[in-house]
Amino acid sequence: MSTAALARPPAKGRLRRIRRRRTLALGVLTAILALTVVLSLAVGANPVAPGDVWLALTAPTGGESDIVVRSLRVPRTALGVLAGISLGVAGALMQGHTRNPLADPGLLGVTQGAAFAMVVSILVFDMTGLHTYIWFGLAGALLASAGVFALGTAGGGRSGSTPVTLALAGTAVSAFLYAFTSAVVLLDEQAMDVFRFWQAGSVAGRGETVFWQVLPFAAAGLLIALAGAPGLNTLALGEDVACSLGQNVAVTRAVGIVAVTLLTGASVAACGAVAFVGLMVPHMVRPLAGPDHRWLVPYSGLLGAILLLTADVIGRVVALPGELEVGVVLALIGAPFFVALVRRRNQVRL
């Protein structure tokens, strides 16, 4: 047994070293996020000196720069962070649960559900206020996801929902809802205006209220996602092994879907269809985190926020005096970057 006694410390040390490296990466990502937050507060179409930004945050006097910073940039940044974290985490969960590297948070019909509910609320109930139809967007997202889950479960037979039946149900429900949304916006000009604006995906002009409206949903989703990460790790070894390790596969999957729905629903209702973040971010952090969801999930959240804020800042300055929506910038930068990433790394298989 002396060899075992000798061999144990280095093994432990090696395990510790991996852990330290991963903690360090978490710190670095947090620092970069802090930097992008500062950038997002300091940069914009209305030039405000860095000193004035600081004064506006700490000792506001009600001047013009105070209004720009406090009522435009702060809510915009807060919403960017919230949506970025939500979409990044939702993407990591979605790819983990479906074991499909091309899954994105919209796979469960959440995005189309929100869009449909919003345009219907405008057409039928004549809702005009942003704050009202965000509730409808959230409700639509949750309902669509519940519908997809029910369909996917029914399609899976005795074994319940499987990644394949979920993806099929999600695609079908999304196509169905999109058809209705298209019909509605062709009929109603006001709905069309809202829809166009929403579809591009933007964190601008939402105001503080929207942030507080969706925050509880995103926060709940994030907590569930973090708590479910170890279970997701067992699921990655296949359903049999997960079950053998004492994990209830059906419950784990259902809870994961609730988390994805809350996160994506909050982000989509507030900011519209921001493309690419959920799909791209998990691939970018996988080289850092490895296949361990306990690291992959928080990394994805942080990088999602970094990416979304950076894209938003770029969108503010490239088309002066106008702006590009964050969704447009993300797609413009994201698509080629993603292609390059996929070509460089063989990370597509899960």
Added chain:
Amino acid sequence: MRLQAVDVTLGYGDRTVVDGLDLGIETGTVTTIIGPNGCGKSTLLRALGRLLKPTGGRVLLDGKRIDRLAGRDVAKILGILPQTPTAPEGLTVADLVARGRHPHQSWYRQWSSDDEGVVAEALQLTGLLDLAERPLDELSGGQRQRAWISMALAQGTDLLLLDEPTTFLDLAHQVEVLDLVRRLHGRGGSTIVMVLHDLNLAARYADRLVAMRDGRIVTAGTPREVLTEEMLLAVFGLEAKVVPCPVSGAPLVVPIGRAS
């Protein structure tokens, strides 16, 4: 007897594979289930390991119905390794083995130095310490199988069920894996149930054999009792000579041909 199947009926959908079967696994032995393809041996193992719910009858673990126990509680007593499990790309051996500790962890207690000790020991026992940081997909088939067994070992269960642990391995690696199983058994006296295809290896490495055909147990006992020319004819439809193995003295099957 800690693990027992009582009058179990097993199947998938409308298809019944096993009908009213009784089997008790003797504690502290290595039991191997043998039988022709499709006889229901893997199905039976899955039911014993709580992966498949019986449509009739019951599986008892320590006298309690296994499907009524909490998954996590079962996972601390009984581990089952399915046939050819898959792992995500890039997963290291150490990470895989660490996942075996899952049933002992909770959201407030993720990782302790206890876990670390158990994982290091499991790696040591399976001879994988030097490969701990290598991704699983870079290992040979035999090494990979050892890594999975190492994970099941880290789970720290008294009962271990292995479904064809030697599939797709060449003979040397088959022997390597079965030697490991035997060593693990010798160490803690744990109860091991395997499904194996190779009868000679089954006879050599098992204390007890269970021969199945068409979802029924034809005969069970020591390899010497079970592995007879009559059994081979009845269960496998195989004409064969059974001679004593020159190395271990266990019965050795020399096939002649399919019975017409």
